[in-house]
Amino acid sequence: MSRSFVKMNGLGNDFVVVEARGAPFRPTPEEVRAIADRESGIGCDQLIAIEPTANADAFMRIWNADGSEVSACGNATRCVGWLLMQAKGDGRATIETLAGLLTTWAAGPRAVTVDMGAPGLGWRDIPMAEDMDTRGVELQVGPIDAPHLHTPGCVSMGNPHVVFFVANAELAPVREVGPMIEHHLLFPEGVNVGFCEVREPDRIRLRVWERGAGETKACGTGACAAVVAASRRGLAKRRATVTLDGGDLKIDWREDDGHVLMSGPVAVEFTGVLP
CATH class of the missing domain: 3.10.310.10 (Diaminopimelate Epimerase; Chain A, domain 1)
Structure with a gap:
C-alpha cells in the first residue's frame, strides 16, 4: 500500500513523518536507511511513525537515520504535537513514546512547547557501565x-x-x-x-x-x-x-x-x- 508522509523540521533537525494509525508501518532497518538517505531517498535525521494508542492522542515511533529505533526525540515531539493539534483544532496534544507520555501545547502559530518530563540523573538512568557521579564523569x-x-x-x-x-x-x-x-x-x-x-x-x-x-x-x-x-x-x-x-x-x-x-x-x- 502507498504511504503518505509529511517532511518537517525543528530548527533544521528534519523528519519524515508517516501516518500509521490506519495500518501498521514497520520498516526494516534497510528501508529506514533508504528513506533517510539524502542522495537516493527522501532524506532525514529521523523517520517517525504516528501510531494509534489508547493512552494519548497518538503513539510516536522513532528511527534514526542508521535504522536503529530510539525512545525519544524532542524536536520530533514538537513537530508531531503540532500535526496533532492542527488535526484536532486544539491547543494541546499528548503523545506516547517508548520514553513515556509527553504533553505538548501551542507556543505560537508555528511554535510548540513540550514537557519532556524530569531528567534521569543517576548512572543507571543514562545508562552507564559503571557507577559514577553524573555531574562530572571520569572521561x-x-x-x-x-x-x-x-x-x-x-x-x-x-x-x-x-x-x-x-x-x-x-x-x-x-x-x-x-x-x-x-x-x-x-x-x-x-x-x-x-x-x-x-x-x-x-x-x-x-x-x-x-x-x-x-x-x-x-x-x-x-x-x-x-x-x-x-x-x-x-x-x-x-x-x-x-x-x-x-x-x-x-x-x-x-x-x-x-x-x-x-x-x-x-x-x-x-x-x-x-x-
Missing part, C-alpha cells in the same frame, strides 16, 4: 596530563546524553570526537554527544553529535541535557536559550516539579508518498 579525550576534553556531565532525557563543556563550540571537534564517544564502552546503549559553550548564565551555544544520525542542525533532547548539565555544575541558570546551528530553543528546567520544558518553532517542508 577525557587527549593526553592524560593535558586532555582536550574532560569531565563531561551525563543526563538522560529519555535517551542518553554526555555533555562536554568547551571554550568555543564553533571550534569543537564534533565530527572527530563525536563518533568515538558515541560508541564508548562507558555507554552500553551508545550516547548523544554535546559540545556546550556557556556564553552567559542564560545563553548556551551547543553542537551535537546524535547517536545514529551524526551531527545535526539541532537536537531538542540535547538542548535540554545541556541546560540540566550546566545548571548542575553551577555554570548556567535553569532557564536558558540554547543556540544550535539551526536556531534557538528555550529550555526551562522547572524547580517545582523538576520537569524540563522545551519551546521552539516547527516547519513543514513538503508532503509526498513513500516509494
Whole structure:
C-alpha cells in the first residue's frame, strides 16, 4: 500500500513523518536507511511513525537515520504535537513514546512547547557501565596530563546524553570526537554527544553529535541535557536559550516539579508518498 508522509523540521533537525494509525508501518532497518538517505531517498535525521494508542492522542515511533529505533526525540515531539493539534483544532496534544507520555501545547502559530518530563540523573538512568557521579564523569579525550576534553556531565532525557563543556563550540571537534564517544564502552546503549559553550548564565551555544544520525542542525533532547548539565555544575541558570546551528530553543528546567520544558518553532517542508 502507498504511504503518505509529511517532511518537517525543528530548527533544521528534519523528519519524515508517516501516518500509521490506519495500518501498521514497520520498516526494516534497510528501508529506514533508504528513506533517510539524502542522495537516493527522501532524506532525514529521523523517520517517525504516528501510531494509534489508547493512552494519548497518538503513539510516536522513532528511527534514526542508521535504522536503529530510539525512545525519544524532542524536536520530533514538537513537530508531531503540532500535526496533532492542527488535526484536532486544539491547543494541546499528548503523545506516547517508548520514553513515556509527553504533553505538548501551542507556543505560537508555528511554535510548540513540550514537557519532556524530569531528567534521569543517576548512572543507571543514562545508562552507564559503571557507577559514577553524573555531574562530572571520569572521561577525557587527549593526553592524560593535558586532555582536550574532560569531565563531561551525563543526563538522560529519555535517551542518553554526555555533555562536554568547551571554550568555543564553533571550534569543537564534533565530527572527530563525536563518533568515538558515541560508541564508548562507558555507554552500553551508545550516547548523544554535546559540545556546550556557556556564553552567559542564560545563553548556551551547543553542537551535537546524535547517536545514529551524526551531527545535526539541532537536537531538542540535547538542548535540554545541556541546560540540566550546566545548571548542575553551577555554570548556567535553569532557564536558558540554547543556540544550535539551526536556531534557538528555550529550555526551562522547572524547580517545582523538576520537569524540563522545551519551546521552539516547527516547519513543514513538503508532503509526498513513500516509494
